[in-house]
Amino acid sequence: MRPFDYDRPRHVDAALAAMRGSPGAMYLGGGTNLVDLMRLGVLTPDRLVDVRGLPLDRIEETGDGGLLIGAAVRGTDLAAHEAVRRRYPVLAQATLSAGSGQLRNMATVAGNLLQRTRCPYFADVTRPCNKREPGSGCPAREGAHRDLAIVGYSAACVATHPSDLAVALAVLDAVVRVEGEAGPRRVPLSGLYRPPGDDPRRDTVLEHADLITGIEVPPAGTSRSRYRKVTDRGSFAFAVVSVAVALDLDGGLVRDCRIAFGGIAPMPWRATRAEEALRGAEAVELNFARAARAEPAGARPLRDNGFKVPLARNLLTRTLTELAAEGS
Amino acid sequence: MTDELSPERVRTETVRLVVNGEAHHLRVDTRATLLDTLRERLGLTGAKKGCDHGECGTCTVLVNGRRVYACLTLTVTLDDAEVTTVEGLAAGDGPHPLQRAFVERDAVACGYCVPGQLCAAVAVLAEARAGVPSAVTADLAARPVLGLDEIRERMSGNLCRCGCYDRMAAAIAEAAR
Numbered sequence: 001m002r003p004f005d006y007d008r009p010r011h012v013d014a015a016l017a018a019m020r021g022s023p024g025a026m027y028l029g030g031g032t033n034l035v036d037l038m039r040l041g042v043l044t045p046d047r048l049v050d051v052r053g054l055p056l057d058r059i060e061e062t063g064d065g066g067l068l069i070g071a072a073v074r075g076t077d078l079a080a081h082e083a084v085r086r087r088y089p090v091l092a093q094a095t096l097s098a099g100s101g102q103l104r105n106m107a108t109v110a111g112n113l114l115q116r117t118r119c120p121y122f123a124d125v126t127r128p129c130n131k132r133e134p135g136s137g138c139p140a141r142e143g144a145h146r147d148l149a150i151v152g153y154s155a156a157c158v159a160t161h162p163s164d165l166a167v168a169l170a171v172l173d174a175v176v177r178v179e180g181e182a183g184p185r186r187v188p189l190s191g192l193y194r195p196p197g198d199d200p201r202r203d204t205v206l207e208h209a210d211l212i213t214g215i216e217v218p219p220a221g222t223s224r225s226r227y228r229k230v231t232d233r234g235s236f237a238f239a240v241v242s243v244a245v246a247l248d249l250d251g252g253l254v255r256d257c258r259i260a261f262g263g264i265a266p267m268p269w270r271a272t273r274a275e276e277a278l279r280g281a282e283a284v285e286l287n288f289a290r291a292a293r294a295e296p297a298g299a300r301p302l303r304d305n306g307f308k309v310p311l312a313r314n315l316l317t318r319t320l321t322e323l324a325a326e327g328s
Numbered sequence: 329m330t331d332e333l334s335p336e337r338v339r340t341e342t343v344r345l346v347v348n349g350e351a352h353h354l355r356v357d358t359r360a361t362l363l364d365t366l367r368e369r370l371g372l373t374g375a376k377k378g379c380d381h382g383e384c385g386t387c388t389v390l391v392n393g394r395r396v397y398a399c400l401t402l403t404v405t406l407d408d409a410e411v412t413t414v415e416g417l418a419a420g421d422g423p424h425p426l427q428r429a430f431v432e433r434d435a436v437a438c439g440y441c442v443p444g445q446l447c448a449a450v451a452v453l454a455e456a457r458a459g460v461p462s463a464v465t466a467d468l469a470a471r472p473v474l475g476l477d478e479i480r481e482r483m484s485g486n487l488c489r490c491g492c493y494d495r496m497a498a499a500i501a502e503a504a505r
Binding site for chain 2: 001002003004005006008028031032035036039046048050052076079080085086089092093096097099100101102103105106234235236
């Protein structure tokens, strides 16, 4: 690991200044991904600016039924928070499904959103990787890509984003608060991640010194929400495919429905066709299955991950059916 | 100080670290992990280096009462932190109830994973008492109840290649009563 300077600022202004003055610096949250990547030589910051001394570790009620989650809130604390468990089950479930108890204690919510792909070639500096070095090539396309994308990828990069939290926040229409060069701004989660395009180096639209300070979660509208994750092991595994669903029922009809897939793209993938098909429809399995067949829209699986298409459809159908039956 | 692998100078910081109740004032390389500091600077070899990636759990210790992976924790971030390792679990006049339960229920085979398992289990009991749910908690709004399924899920961050999972879960369930 390359030697690095360490700062632990107490104020956001100081954190921004430390980053601005140091092109080789990176923010440090829980370190559960960053420290590993540094040890592997994938990331080589010469300065770490620790965000855990900043006053960003609270979850606040916004007064209209929504929540403001501080960027440095740990996974465990998010999942254990009473309002999250009662009003946003999809958020609690997504957080609890990620990693292990130890990792949930260490990891910050912003760090979770900014974690890097687990594509094996990205983590292996002895192999080419367009995300590390554009133009060097993508060994995954003809190599090991069973866990990688079926949609939203580019010729240069087929990596997926591994965050469960991002998928849950996507169906909740969350907004990320960012402090940067030009002051504070708000970035909808749906606009946080970049398509890989020809230069997949950056996963997000954030610039070098940009600091996520919090995540706004609007009022739930419905507490009928769920996160389901298909994994190769019973626990402590990344999603093969996952789905987050929020369902607003009026009698036996779907008043509103929001759906996002994880594990299939470089960002959470909203299933807008299924959402449209279901609005106003009877909340029965037949309709859920029919809507699921339109998804994932535009999927172009690679040689070895075509199974993710029926898996995603079945997962969506089953999750909607279970969710509709909840509480009855 | 030099680092033979890098032409850049090593950076160090001082930290005050309280380990098993004893305060240490250390100047550490900013790259040093808590795991290496515990094992090599402080001679506390209970925590193990199994994978050094945050995937096996053998390095699990408690920092300010919370279970973490020491292999991914930079010592420099722990100024004024309180660390508890397996060496600090016993009360002085006998083993910790979990240690006793592990031995009595034959949950220790080669023993390599056990320090991490014990530290994780201590925290699992505390987390459940504090009302932290898990991925298998059916009713998120209710207080979790620690049955075997809950224990297994909560302990999923600690691997055991000898396969003592069932006996460890039984030992933890007994200690939970």
